[in-house]
Amino acid sequence: MELIxxxxxxxxxxxxxxxxxxxxRRLSRFTDLEKGVGGAIAVLSAQVDDMTKTLTKAQKTAAGSAGRLGSLTERAEDVSRRMELLIASMHDLPEGPAPVETSRQPEAEEQSEQETFFLSQRGRVEAAE
Structure with missing residues (x-):
């Protein structure tokens, strides 16, 4: 009996x-860095590092774009205010008689008259500001 x-x-x-x-053997395969879970963890860790770097770059780019957009918005608002002043000053102009077409003036004279008119309007707008 003892023998059995x-x-x-x-x-x-x-x-x-x-x-x-x-x-x-199963445990050594499971923790193998090339084929097992250890390899998967190493790959995922590398991917997380890459994604973190990409996210940091995207945040910096977004911050720069937001700054530029803010400055452009301020500039657009300033131009809008100036345009409103110009339009308001155009309403204050007296309406003159309808222009009678006479002989054709040389282009140099027309241009100098337009520049003079524009400069006179600009003086009013600057005075209004």
């Missing part, structure tokens, strides 16, 4: 040793 018990004990020990070897 010893044989069963040895066979059980061999079975447990074989089971431990199988588990050790």
């Amino acid at each position: 018990a010893d044989i069963l004990m040895i066979s059980g020990t061999l079975a447990v040793a074989l089971y431990c070897m199988v588990l050790a």
